[in-house]
Amino acid sequence: MRAGSPRLLREINDRAAIEALLRNGPLTRSELEGLIGLSKPATAQLLTRLEAGDSVVRNGLRGGGRGPRAQLWSVNGALAHIAAIDLTPETVDIAIADISGAVLTEHKAPMPAKHGVLEAFVSAVGKACGQAGLAPDQLLHVVVGCPGAVNPANGELAYAPHLPGWSGFDMPGRLREQLATSVSVENDVNLVALEEMVAGRATKVRDFVVIWPADLVGAAVVINGVLLRGASGGAGEIDGLMIPDRASADTDTDRSGGTFGELLSNASICKLARAHGLAARNGHGAVRKALAAGPAGREFMVDLAKRIATGVASVVAVLDPELILLSGDIAQAGGTTLNDLVAAELRQLVVPRTPVQLALVTGKPVRSGALHSALAVARETVFGLPAATTAPFRGPVVAGSPR
Incomplete structure (x- = not known):
């Protein structure tokens, strides 16, 4: 082994221990030993070293049974x-x-x-x-x-x-x-999209697109596990994409085309809902009413799905992703009904049979x-843990600016 290798191995083991504690929460020495594959003495030395450097702290005891309670260790959050x-x-x-x-x-x-x-x-x-x-x-x-x-x-x-x-x-x-x-x-x-890669439906997907079909339509494109931002940062900015209005109901829109964002704005969705006999103050309210309205509501949902799918079709035709995820208030309000209607409409527009699913992460x-x-x-x-390939853009660095 070349000079310096023991130090390098210690650093690798230290990082492995930190990763295990960050991923699993507080662990006992024996639990950590099993996760990182070190011997009992080596794991004990590692914890002593990390505690001396303030990287880890003692975090209570894990008890149970007749034996002694075991010391818990966790990353020093401070x-x-x-x-x-x-x-x-x-x-x-x-x-x-x-x-x-x-x-x-x-x-x-x-x-x-x-x-x-x-x-x-x-x-x-x-x-x-x-x-x-x-x-x-x-x-x-x-x-x-x-x-x-x-x-x-x-x-x-x-x-x-x-x-x-x-x-x-x-x-x-x-x-x-x-x-x-x-x-x-x-x-x-x-x-x-990053959150879906960490804790959602895209944890094992390399190529996918998140569509936010709501007021201010947006998309995120992930290729080979990396966010695509584009030369000017505008990859996925599909709000201004020109598409025809394929809805069956007449809402006085220009059938030859409008922007994706205009057709899926709150005002446009509410107008489409009124054309189907549904009154609502905003887009997700219209979708909720439609789900409870029977046949008239179904017709509105089909028209809304046509608008969403028409814009999504352009993305699918160019990228051919593994998965389309629908996120945002409109998608969550429509649930599996809207999701399945969008998928059905999409199959009529493009050759790739890209699965369409609801984003798993909701709330915030x-x-x-x-x-x-x-x-x-x-x-x-x-x-020194490697940052994900989806790490955020930090902007141009100006000499003397805080980092």
């Missing part, structure tokens, strides 16, 4: 903290977590309609950090998920006219200056994706 943020035109939703993944606090605040958005954002992050006993500059990394796409050349947010106040400047760079820490800005649907998928993305960066920085 080593670093991160923030995961879901930014929309209306709100900012923030979670602060430690490097173990434990969420310390959550905070949601309204965003102003036009002016003062940056100040409101920074104030909300400061309040969330304060609730966790931290200052923003004590965060190791922040991931912000938002509609639109960051241009890798200059950090400007594009494809986001619905997010006023955030255009015309290096968004990640400005947030780094304001928060005095490392910040990444990622497309919201890209983060949903954007913020959850941001959390896993921020943790990947923090764990690479602190423990």
Whole structure:
């Protein structure tokens, strides 16, 4: 063995132990020994070494039976903290977590309609950090998920006219200056795709597309396990895709074409619902009413599925992915009924028989994706663990800017 190999082996074993503790939570020495394949003395030495370096801490005892209780070990969460943020035109939703993944606090605040958005954002992050006993500059990394796409050349947010106040400047760079820490800005649907890869239906899928068929239509494309962002960051920005309206009901739309986003806006979906005798205030409300409305509701669902499938067909024809996942409020409200109708319509439009399924992660998928993305960066920085290939775009680096 060449010189330095024992040290290299220790580093490899240390990383394996950290990964096992992060993946499984608190473990006893014997449990860790079984997971990483070391001997009892080697595992004991490893834990002593990691405890001396503050990488792991003792975390209670595991008891049971007549024998002595065993010491539990866990990753020292206090080593670093991160923030995961879901930014929309209306709100900012923030979670602060430690490097173990434990969420310390959550905070949601309204965003102003036009002016003062940056100040409101920074104030909300400061309040969330304060609730966790931290200052923003004590965060190791922040991931912000938002509609639109960051241009890798200059950090400007594009494809986001619905997010006023955030255009015309290096968004990640400005947030780094304001928060005095490392910040990444990622497309919201890209983060949903990341979460589906971590904890959803795409854990074993290499090529798939997440479609968010709702007001502000979006998509995330994953090829060979890697998010495709495109030359300007706009891969998956299908809101402006021109498609014909294949719905059977007459809603005074131009049958020769409109944008995907226009045909699936809240206003358009509600108008389509009214054409079928259903009244609703928003798109997902219309879908819920349709599911309870019998035959008239079924006809509306078919028309809505036609609109969704027509746009998705262009994506499938070009990419031929293994899987299409439908996510967002409209998809979840429609459930398996809408999902199956979209799949049936899609089979009439394209040759590939791509499966269509509902995204598994619900609740706060954007913020959850941001959390896993921020943790990947923090764990690479602190423990040297390899970051996932879906790690967020961090924007252009300006000399002297905080990292």
